[in-house]
Amino acid sequence: MTENLTSKRRVLSGMRPTGRLHLGNYMGALYNWVRLQHEYDCFFFIADLHALTTDYASPGDLRAKSLDVVLDFLGAGLDPEQCTIFKQSDVPAHSELHLLFSMITPLSWLERVPTYKDQQEQLREKDLNTYGFLGYPLLQAADILLYKPDFVPVGQDQVSHVELTREVARRFNQLYSSAFTPEVAAAASDKERIKAEISENVIEAELLPEPKALLTPSPKLPGLDGRKMSKSYGNTIGLTDSAEELRKKIRPMVTDPARIRRTDPGNPDVCPVGDLHKVFSTPETMAKVYEGCRTAAIGCIECKGWCADSILKEIEPIAERRSRFQAQPDLVADILSSGAAKARQRANATMAEVRAAIGL
Numbered sequence: 430m431t432e433n434l435t436s437k438r439r440v441l442s443g444m445r446p447t448g449r450l451h452l453g454n455y456m457g458a459l460y461n462w463v464r465l466q467h468e469y470d471c472f473f474f475i476a477d478l479h480a481l482t483t484d485y486a487s488p489g490d491l492r493a494k495s496l497d498v499v500l501d502f503l504g505a506g507l508d509p510e511q512c513t514i515f516k517q518s519d520v521p522a523h524s525e526l527h528l529l530f531s532m533i534t535p536l537s538w539l540e541r542v543p544t545y546k547d548q549q550e551q552l553r554e555k556d557l558n559t560y561g562f563l564g565y566p567l568l569q570a571a572d573i574l575l576y577k578p579d580f581v582p583v584g585q586d587q588v589s590h591v592e593l594t595r596e597v598a599r600r601f602n603q604l605y606s607s608a609f610t611p612e613v614a615a616a617a618s619d620k621e622r623i624k625a626e627i628s629e630n631v632i633e634a635e636l637l638p639e640p641k642a643l644l645t646p647s648p649k650l651p652g653l654d655g656r657k658m659s660k661s662y663g664n665t666i667g668l669t670d671s672a673e674e675l676r677k678k679i680r681p682m683v684t685d686p687a688r689i690r691r692t693d694p695g696n697p698d699v700c701p702v703g704d705l706h707k708v709f710s711t712p713e714t715m716a717k718v719y720e721g722c723r724t725a726a727i728g729c730i731e732c733k734g735w736c737a738d739s740i741l742k743e744i745e746p747i748a749e750r751r752s753r754f755q756a757q758p759d760l761v762a763d764i765l766s767s768g769a770a771k772a773r774q775r776a777n778a779t780m781a782e783v784r785a786a787i788g789l
Contacts, residue, residue: 440469441578443476446494450501451665453650453658461582461645463506471512472576472772478517482565483555499761501668504751515768522776526571530597534567542566543589570594573640575776580643591642598637605786606636636786648708651701655683669748676737684729695722702736709739
């Protein structure tokens, strides 16, 4: 095994390709990733294999959807000079390690994952009685452990997945670490050597180090109907919506149910539009919202106009950067190709150690 001798600790995260991203995707993950890339050695991937766990019967054009996500990554500010961006399916080791994990993981571990039954309830129109759906947390564990990250940035609702990954790593280490002697480690490292991360005669205590969840702030971001913003609800604001599209979507948005007439005072703290203001508006605009809404000095239409203005200030630069990359398809292809090559190098080094430990 190798010791990470780089100055930066490593972070790994991914996102399923569902087409163009929305504000919920941005504030829930991308916004934080852009900041993390300057502090950590970051690997960010498009989880196209994961898309098949729920949409295997009608995957659509996964290549086009993946390209949309890549462009949104770049538009949001991910810099290929600062982080590694790649597609999951371009690194075959993800599938191999997933298979090996499936040999050692008790079925009960997968059945107890909270999102397993939750998603079956939410997606009743789909047949999710497949191993792929049951086993997707194992594929997720392989995604993570291939790169030996120190941290996995997640929201509170995803902590259970990181904990399962830690359990899988612990079980794998218990089963195989005793067979992984310095001599075996040296032989594996000679096959798949990452020179910057190899130190002679240094062997880690664990074959697959257990990553930690890096809880990242995710503000409350309601959709147009007041529920959580989600494509499955059809209530999203697109990350690259035009000013006209954005204003058209926000104008009929639900507000404080107690404010029936224009003259009724309202409460921004129970209003979905107020929640959007809290994320995107300046303190000065927020002061006007609280004063005007609570005294009925402003109407909801005016308040929604201010909200649209604030959101546009955030997303217009994203759309502009995205357009620049979209106009350079060869550059985007090179970014993905280079990212995949770097990811394969790191993943293949881990797999050489895994195979040696198992005896393959």
